[in-house]
Amino acid sequence: MxxxxxxxxxxxxxxxxxxxxxxxxxxxxxxxxxxxxxxxxxxxxxxxxxxxxxxxxxxxxxxxxxxxxxxxxxxxxxxxxxxxxxxxxxxxxxxxxxxxxxxxxxxxxxxxxxxxxxxxxxxxxxxxxxxxxxxxxxxxxxxxxxxxxxxxxxxxxxxxxxxxxxxxxxxxxxxxxxAIKHHDKVCAIVSHLPHLIAFTICNTADSLEEETRSEVLDYAASGFRDFTRVASSDPTMWRDVFINNREAILEMLARFTEDAQAMAKAIRWKDEDYITETIQKGRRIRKSLIDNKQVQ
Amino acid sequence: MxxxxxxxxxxxxxxxxxxxxxxxxxxxxxxxxxxxxxxxxxxxxxxxxxxxxxxxxxxxxxxxxxxxxxxxxxxxxxxxxxxxxxxxxxxxxxxxxxxxxxxxxxxxxxxxxxxxxxxxxxxxxxxxxxxxxxxxxxxxxxxxxxxxxxxxxxxxxxxxxxxxxxxxxxxxxxxxxxAIKHHDKVCAIVSHLPHLIAFTICNTADSLEEETRSEVLDYAASGFRDFTRVASSDPTMWRDVFINNREAILEMLARFTEDAQAMAKAIRWKDEDYITETIQKGRRIRKSLIDNKQVQ
Missing domain, CATH: 3.40.50.720 (NAD(P)-binding Rossmann-like Domain)
Incomplete structure (x- = not known):
């Protein structure tokens, strides 16, 4: 040996x-x-x-x-x-x-x-x-x-x-x-922001009126279910991550919020091209991940 | 028979x-x-x-x-x-x-x-x-x-x-x-909003500077990976869903954005209690889903 x-x-x-x-x-x-x-x-x-x-x-x-x-x-x-x-x-x-x-x-x-x-x-x-x-x-x-x-x-x-x-x-x-700073920025988008969003959407669901909330649990389709998986991670670990990488996370959240608002506007005004393009970009990223063998 | x-x-x-x-x-x-x-x-x-x-x-x-x-x-x-x-x-x-x-x-x-x-x-x-x-x-x-x-x-x-x-x-x-309207509201939060968010975050990642973007693909941890799974769904189907349930989706997105901003504020000001409470609520919802047998 x-x-x-x-x-x-x-x-x-x-x-x-x-x-x-x-x-x-x-x-x-x-x-x-x-x-x-x-x-x-x-x-x-x-x-x-x-x-x-x-x-x-x-x-x-x-x-x-x-x-x-x-x-x-x-x-x-x-x-x-x-x-x-x-x-x-x-x-x-x-x-x-x-x-x-x-x-x-x-x-x-x-x-x-x-x-x-x-x-x-x-x-x-x-x-x-x-x-x-x-x-x-x-x-x-x-x-x-x-x-x-x-x-x-x-x-x-x-x-x-x-x-x-x-x-x-x-x-x-x-x-x-x-590099240290680069690490923190990359992790803010690939891991920290997704977790922040997952925790948040669970809270949004939890704050709905009682009748709707109980049905959210009943009918959680695959979308919401995947989010709750992420959201069930360790609270102390994630609290610390959010606070300790707050600069990069807040920057990524601001960018994400801009993108979400642009999507909201497109939905309100029925801008089909913008919506389709946004969805297709998501699919391309997914495809890249599969090519990179980060997913089965 | x-x-x-x-x-x-x-x-x-x-x-x-x-x-x-x-x-x-x-x-x-x-x-x-x-x-x-x-x-x-x-x-x-x-x-x-x-x-x-x-x-x-x-x-x-x-x-x-x-x-x-x-x-x-x-x-x-x-x-x-x-x-x-x-x-x-x-x-x-x-x-x-x-x-x-x-x-x-x-x-x-x-x-x-x-x-x-x-x-x-x-x-x-x-x-x-x-x-x-x-x-x-x-x-x-x-x-x-x-x-x-x-x-x-x-x-x-x-x-x-x-x-x-x-x-x-x-x-x-x-x-x-x-009831018809109730259905649309419940689905907006359990399925449509999670998909909208997943498509959006893929776009946010895609719009980063070239160097960071390629690393996003390399290092996609479980958080981002789960999101891209949702995001790889059919574009035409989802474009139509967003436009056809836009009222309920825009309402849920607005609620979610408020919650995300409250979380951002808590992170900026290091409000540990608020952050921990938010994360724990997410875990409770996850637990309810498991009790409801919507997940393994």
Missing amino acids: NTPIFNCVTVIGPGLIGSSILRRIKKDRSIATHSVAYDSNPDVCNRVKELQIADEVCFDPKSAVENADCVVLAIPVGAMEEVTKQIIPYMKKGAILTDTGSTKASVIAAIEPHLTPDIIFVPAHPMAGTEFSGPDAGFDTLFENRWCLITPTANTSQEGINKITTFWQTMGANTRIL | NTPIFNCVTVIGPGLIGSSILRRIKKDRSIATHSVAYDSNPDVCNRVKELQIADEVCFDPKSAVENADCVVLAIPVGAMEEVTKQIIPYMKKGAILTDTGSTKASVIAAIEPHLTPDIIFVPAHPMAGTEFSGPDAGFDTLFENRWCLITPTANTSQEGINKITTFWQTMGANTRIL
Whole structure:
């Protein structure tokens, strides 16, 4: 067997993403010889113990990170600063700190001021997930054929980038290096805005008069159903994403609202050409996605 | 075997919905002894012949409907008036005319003026579909456990309602009688607005600068991917739906836009409670849908 990428990987926050990493390590020891899990919620720690998906479960941050060559922060982006402050004093010299946050500028701003020079920080974002959350929701193939975007800072060493690249590729992901701001903009449109819209339309439906509302539930056709799938994702994670990438999200929402108003105008004035063209553009994008193999 | 519901059913427009009806009849002769397909596009007629999903394929409206006990208009709602005018003169006395349109007030307004007193018109809307269209897209279980909403007019006879109710129930659907205007309002929020939003967000993505746009395709995470599925539906059908249910759709879009702006404000001002509450409402709706067995 080749030398594993890491001797010891610690996952902080063994939820959907974190527990999937742990499960993958159990299955493929070329990633790490030893895995450690820690969560600030002892119930989560106990559940991870029961599931036997980590080699070791710690109930305090110090013992969780002190032997780790790599610490993965798989927690809501709003918790990154607090947890970084807790662990940095106990991390080994030369260890890698990485994260799985969906926003990068804010996470880097939260973590960098607390770093010591001997820690290599490699910001990353695996673009994978389901509408479920918690340690039971993970599975070892979650990252297969998904993108993991790596957004190095000016201080990230090439060695750190290489190791985290191999880490994610070994878990089945395709990796790419992206500029921090660019990452946040792309994710605002492909992921954050769709979630914001899905949450919103569920609320619009919920605020209808009682009679209509109960029927919305009865007759939810495929359109609404797909939206609610997106809308059932983890509240804390998404609250943090919205607040932490608010600039890019608000810009994309403004653009979307302009486009929606243009569509409303076309519908009101029965502008068939405009409506058809808009729909056809949507289909073309769908086709591109299929050609890019992002969908079955 | 019991007496079939109809001797001869003619499906006009053997696309996703129409060809699924034809396939179901082939499988279950208690629905109809004989099935006829007609489409204004001869290529579609020829394809239906090749697929062997109808007992008879006609290339003109007269021969298609003259023997039918029941004619099903499974065409875009914008084509209802024109096709009704073509077929009414040739329909048998006492035959049932029904449709599968997603908007009901506009379809009834398009069809009623052309009816003769000896034709029983039963407006209906099977709430089923996929993102695919055309005769190849149908399948005989499309309507199973889906709703079919029946919206009788003042002139619809109880016998007609009963027959069409049995027709859809035999194809596996659950049926319910709904007031016309109420139907259009409920569908505006559960189906039409989600489609409008999905088409729009694809356009917003498409109008980004070239560099970002190509990455949108690369990194489309599950949020955007689900939206494009909805957005790949048939353009003519949806253009017609938007225009024909424009009052209800514009009202729902206005409500949605208010809610989206309230969310934008909360994000800008970091109103964590408001954001979390909005997300949690979305999850509750999702949970209700699961309890209602509209989703797996």
